[in-house]
Amino acid sequence: MGELKLMKGNEVIAEAAIRCGCDGYFGYPITPQSEVMETLMARKPWETTGMVVLQAESEVASINMVYGGASCGKKVMTTSSSPGISLMQEGITYIAGAELPCLIMNCVRGGPGLGTIQPAQSDYFQACKGGGHGDYHLIVLAPSSVQEMNDFVNLGFELAFKYRNPAMILSDGAIGQMMEKVELADYKPRWTDEEIEKISGDWATTGKKANRKQHIITSLELDSEIMEKLNHKLQAKYKKMEEEEVRYEEIQCDDAEYIFVAYGSSARICQKSIQIAREKGIKVGLLRPITLYPFPTKPIQKLAEKVKGMLSVEMSAGQMVEDVRLAVNGKIPVEHFGRLGGIIPSPIEVVEALEQKIIGGK
Amino acid sequence: MTEEIIIAGFGGQGVLSMGKILAYSGVMQDKEVTWFPSYGPEMRGGTANVTVIVSDDRISSPILNEYDTAIILNQQSMDKFEKTVKPGGVLLYDPNGITRHPSRKDINIYKVEGVEEAAKMGNVKIFNMIILGAYLKLKPIVKIENVKKGLEKSLPERHHKLIPLNIQAIEKGMEIVNKAS
Numbered sequence: 001m002g003e004l005k006l007m008k009g010n011e012v013i014a015e016a017a018i019r020c021g022c023d024g025y026f027g028y029p030i031t032p033q034s035e036v037m038e039t040l041m042a043r044k045p046w047e048t049t050g051m052v053v054l055q056a057e058s059e060v061a062s063i064n065m066v067y068g069g070a071s072c073g074k075k076v077m078t079t080s081s082s083p084g085i086s087l088m089q090e091g092i093t094y095i096a097g098a099e100l101p102c103l104i105m106n107c108v109r110g111g112p113g114l115g116t117i118q119p120a121q122s123d124y125f126q127a128c129k130g131g132g133h134g135d136y137h138l139i140v141l142a143p144s145s146v147q148e149m150n151d152f153v154n155l156g157f158e159l160a161f162k163y164r165n166p167a168m169i170l171s172d173g174a175i176g177q178m179m180e181k182v183e184l185a186d187y188k189p190r191w192t193d194e195e196i197e198k199i200s201g202d203w204a205t206t207g208k209k210a211n212r213k214q215h216i217i218t219s220l221e222l223d224s225e226i227m228e229k230l231n232h233k234l235q236a237k238y239k240k241m242e243e244e245e246v247r248y249e250e251i252q253c254d255d256a257e258y259i260f261v262a263y264g265s266s267a268r269i270c271q272k273s274i275q276i277a278r279e280k281g282i283k284v285g286l287l288r289p290i291t292l293y294p295f296p297t298k299p300i301q302k303l304a305e306k307v308k309g310m311l312s313v314e315m316s317a318g319q320m321v322e323d324v325r326l327a328v329n330g331k332i333p334v335e336h337f338g339r340l341g342g343i344i345p346s347p348i349e350v351v352e353a354l355e356q357k358i359i360g361g362k
Numbered sequence: 363m364t365e366e367i368i369i370a371g372f373g374g375q376g377v378l379s380m381g382k383i384l385a386y387s388g389v390m391q392d393k394e395v396t397w398f399p400s401y402g403p404e405m406r407g408g409t410a411n412v413t414v415i416v417s418d419d420r421i422s423s424p425i426l427n428e429y430d431t432a433i434i435l436n437q438q439s440m441d442k443f444e445k446t447v448k449p450g451g452v453l454l455y456d457p458n459g460i461t462r463h464p465s466r467k468d469i470n471i472y473k474v475e476g477v478e479e480a481a482k483m484g485n486v487k488i489f490n491m492i493i494l495g496a497y498l499k500l501k502p503i504v505k506i507e508n509v510k511k512g513l514e515k516s517l518p519e520r521h522h523k524l525i526p527l528n529i530q531a532i533e534k535g536m537e538i539v540n541k542a543s
Contacts, residue, residue: 006386006395006515032401117401178424179382179397181389271422348427 002183009149010176012184013079013105013169014039016153017051021190022103023074024052026065028084031117032173033107036079049190059084063091063104070100071217073196073204075157079105081173082123083114085131092166093132097219099203099234101160103153104138105169107176110315110342118342119173121264124319127170128293135231137238139167139245140292142263146180148290154185159245161199163237170292172315174265174344238294247290248299252278256285258358259303261324262313263289265344270313272347277354284354292320300327309333309358313350316340333358363418365503366426370411370443371435376490379516381412384494387504387512388416398424409438416503433497435476437461452500454539456493463542471542472500479534488531495535506532 007015013036017025027037037055045051056062062078069076080088085106095102106127110120125131127140139159141152149171156167191199197206208214221227252274253259260270267288277284287303289296304310309332312321318336325334337353339345367384371377381397388395396415413429415421432443434455440462447453449468457463458477474496480489498504504512509532513525 004389006382006389006397173401174398174424177399177401179385179395180421181393181395265424268421269423269425272426273423275422344425346425346427347423 002185005182005184006179007146007182008035008177008179009143009146009171010035010107011039012146012150012182013153014043015184016150017077018043018045018049019185019187020154020157021049021075021188022051022077022153022157023190024054024065024069024076025078026054026056026062026069026076027078027080028056028059028062030081030084032109032119032176033079033081033105033171035176036105049187051190059087060091063088063095066102066104067091067095067098067100070095070102071098071205073200073206075101075103075191077103077105079107081107081109082111082120085123085126089126089132092138093130093134093136094219095166096132096136096138096234097134098217099164100166100217101157101164102166103156103160103169104166105171108170108172110340116342117173119175119265119344120315120340120342121172121266121338122316122319122340123170124292124314124316127168128295128323136234137165137241137293139163139165139241139294140170141167141247142170142290142292143175144264144267144288146175146178146182149175150182150184163241164203165237165241170264172265173342242294245291246294246296246298248296249288249290250299251286251288253285253287253303256283256303257308258282258284258354259307259310260284260286260313260350260354261289261300261310261320262286263292263320266313266315266338269345269347269350273350273354276347277351280351282351282354282359289320295323295327297323297327300324301329304328304331307332309335311350311354311358312336313345313353314338315344363416363503364421365416365431365501366429367414367416367431367433367497368411368426368429368443368446369414369433369435370409370439373408373410375410375435376487377410377435378412380490380494381414382516383491383509383512384497384504385414385416385512386516387509390508390511390515391504393417393504394419394421396421396424409436411439411443431497431501433493434464435493440464454493454497454500472496472539473542474535474539476535479538480531483531483534485527488527491528491531492535492538495532495537496539497535498532499536499539
């Protein structure tokens with residue numbers, strides 16, 4: 001068993017980065033995720049593993065430093081919160097276009113604009129449907145505990161390198177600020193130059209070798225015929241992700257007549273709501289998407305065959321509910337419940353919404 | 363066993379760190395724990411509260427409507443959290459600065475003179491440990507040896523010399539807590 005600690009979600013992101021052999025972190029402070037860089041600066045990994053930690057002059061600079069590091073086949077990452085992630089969108093679409101692996105953590109706060117510093121889930125569209133321009137996707141992981149914040153750093157890098165695609169951990173202020181027991185991973189050494197050559201040698205800019213052509217990292221292609229082919233290649237990659245990388249958890253779905261669909265901190269709240277509802281005799285379960293992209297469409301379709309209705313619970317005005325509705329395709333009623341602007345719904349509110357919108361509305 | 367607790371008072375009273383020590387003690391006793399603070403532009407003198415959940419099972423929501431125990435350390439928190447104690451639950455409070463005492467009849471109400479006792483002991487900073495002691499007397503969910511380990515884990519090394527004083531304060535809290543009439 002690994003080392004057990006009590007840590008904040010944000011602190012664990014830093015710890016997991018060091019332990020998984022991350023080469024570089026580039027970031028700019030913003031509440032509610034500033035503990036990530038604070039923890040890294042306190043841990044001084046450049047003295048132990050050699051990991052670079054740099055406070056850039058802005059989020060735009062951070063993501064472009066990530067772009068540079070990723071081009072060299074390095075394990076690099078950044079973290080921010082909603083307004084900062086908006087600033088990064090140009091860099092993110094370039095990284096996706098250039099097919100580079102990297103890890104981004106968004107500790108979501110209420111928007112729009114500068115909004116609030118309290119938790120929200122209103123960046124679902126931005127994370128899952130683009131955010132930047134062009135036809136691209138991020139791999140989006142939604143942790144609902146501090147342990148998953150830890151685990152998804154390593155998983156995010158693994159998937160990013162497997163698909164040469166940016167991965168995002170979509171957290172929120174609640175998961176970031178809360179402390180829980182966490183089992184830390186053992187230290188993995190950073191990749192050596194030889195290992196990088198082996199893993200990413202067919203595309204990374206590691207210095208031109210005599211036996212191969214130069215590698216060029218770009219997202220620009222002025223010949224539309226070629227650009228279309230590149231797009232098809234990206235789409236094929238996303239298709240493969242949709243077939244092979246969907247992750248989700250079902251809680252008390254076996255005998256359920258109704259289903260909550262919720263991720264991240266909302267999924268935690270729904271687990272309490274299930275207890276409360278079941279005490280009242282309402283058989284409800286939870287489908288918790290772990291990957292938001294690729295979305296667990298098929299498991300939701302399957303549940304729609306046997307339940308009477310679904311409630312998508314999100315701290316947004318209703319974003320993921322669109323994907324739930326697409327999956328269900330009109331078979332059963334699907335409604336949304338959420339609080340906005342940094343307000344976290346209480347477990348009882350969620351049960352009341354289920355009663356009013358789904359059970360009462362049938 | 364699942365114990366859901368809210369600790370609420372002024373910023374600077376050690377509300378968050380008391381919750382952290384309790385949570386770490388839970389980790390040392392092999393429990394599942396969640397520590398969820400109110401965070402925001404609060405500062406010293408403003409209100410601060412933290413939810414701590416200690417359980418044998420996987421913990422569901424860190425956001426709760428009601429609590430097994432409320433530990434209340436100022437009037438604003440009394441106004442806000444007295445009503446959130448589950449029927450049959452525990453409300454523990456320090457009467458210092460409280461103008462409207464709790465009045466519910468369906469919960470168990472206890473008092474601990476933490477501010478006064480900390481002053482007597484000559485160190486106002488151990489106030490929160492007196493309160494923690496009072497709580498642990500009422501709800502012995504973690505063993506004192508695990509609280510000691512929790513203190514070691516949550517305090518920086520340079521403060522470890524203060525652990526005996528903290529333990530003394532916890533013991534004092536256990537001694538002086540009593541049922542409010």
